Amino acid sequence: MEELTKKQAAILEYMKGHVAEHSYWPSIRDIQAKFRFASTNAVFGHLQALERKGVLQRIPGAARAYKVAPVALVEDLSETIIRYEGPDENAIQLGSIPFMGSIAAGLPDYTESSGVVASMQAPITEGSRRRAPQSFALRVRGDSMIDADIHDGDTVIIEPGHPKHGDIVAALIDGQTTLKRLVKQGSKTFLKAENTNYPDLVPVTELVIQGIAKSVVKPI
Amino acid sequence: MEELTKKQAAILEYMKGHVAEHSYWPSIRDIQAKFRFASTNAVFGHLQALERKGVLQRIPGAARAYKVAPVALVEDLSETIIRYEGPDENAIQLGSIPFMGSIAAGLPDYTESSGVVASMQAPITEGSRRRAPQSFALRVRGDSMIDADIHDGDTVIIEPGHPKHGDIVAALIDGQTTLKRLVKQGSKTFLKAENTNYPDLVPVTELVIQGIAKSVVKPI
């Protein structure tokens, strides 16, 4: 994707921050004041650039009306929901979830099948060209991961990505989403259930990784 | 709280839905068209009513600029974020967070003080007359609750309410937010740290409960 210039990124950041803080978009003049432009047209140009680069969508003529494009939306997700302050990426920041645009329900749900370890709840898949990393939550069903302190009823937050050895992943096996630890031995890949009662390693040939479990939400 | 009329509730619902779907607020004319009013003033009156009743905040003169007042905001929060499918209220539904209205940063932050057990991150306390239940997240700092499996770096999700004996609460002690278990013995109330190294019970006279810890988010 086309890169944003510093100014463009700053303006986009300010806009998103403004929404997070005030719940409505800034006007062009708001942005102008923030960045001390002498002309509204300076902002106007940047907005056009942001739209051209596909990270912002404007509604022509409408005041304070924008949409953040899917790509940016993902950034929003990872930055505002998964990411906390500082380098720690494993906490959920409830306090500043600003806005996520439209999130359609009605996605495939594997919940009711038998033997499902984790059921996909509501992956955030806004219509988009590029399939970009998108976080979603999985409700854990079953006890295959109890040795990893992940119990039935917990919710894990999954981020797509390339898992390393040792990561806990949500993977599609036989059309069902399961939660297991990824084990690599040489060139072979296994999925391991973290329950001493289960067979130790499950060899996998066709492995569809849906994402890496980053954090778990547990009732107190 | 003052009850909303059917029309008022419908308009508020439409507005929130509009934000969820489009990411920006509808104009008065948008609402007028939606409800087939012949005059914008019909909408205007309803908006005034909604503001008077404290569920909507308008920014005078600004276009498409509103905030959802805490009361309505809480409904959003509890229904979309805290509540998962079904009766279980202890999971976070990432998938359908529509919009939370304004969440100001810059609220009192007790993080850097010494001895703080939990630091308030971003409580949702928009200026409001009524203090209504509002969920927020606390970043746990310290080890006073490790015996309850709540460790430094975890994030707890707090919901205001009247705690029962045994609940883990976020309480203000000496101006600092701490996370401890509430213990009632007869007419007396104590706060108990869940760490065998700490003194067992802390007697409390002036107790300001900020909320009850409902779930905890832990890194994997």
Add this chain to the structure above:
DNA sequence: ATGTTCTATGAAAACTTGTTCACTGTCAAG
């Protein structure tokens, strides 16, 4: 009966806001 609230119309005023036009300048790539 009477006041209050909710509901709504219709038009106009006042303000906010996005957009356009004309013009200047920098900087890197071809």
Add this chain to the structure above:
DNA sequence: CTTGACAGTGAACAAGTTTTCATAGAACAT
């Protein structure tokens, strides 16, 4: 050394929007 993207000024226009004014019926409680 021209071309194109980027960055900006300054002014003015056009459209979008909120807000106010005047008016009025229906429902409801006092």
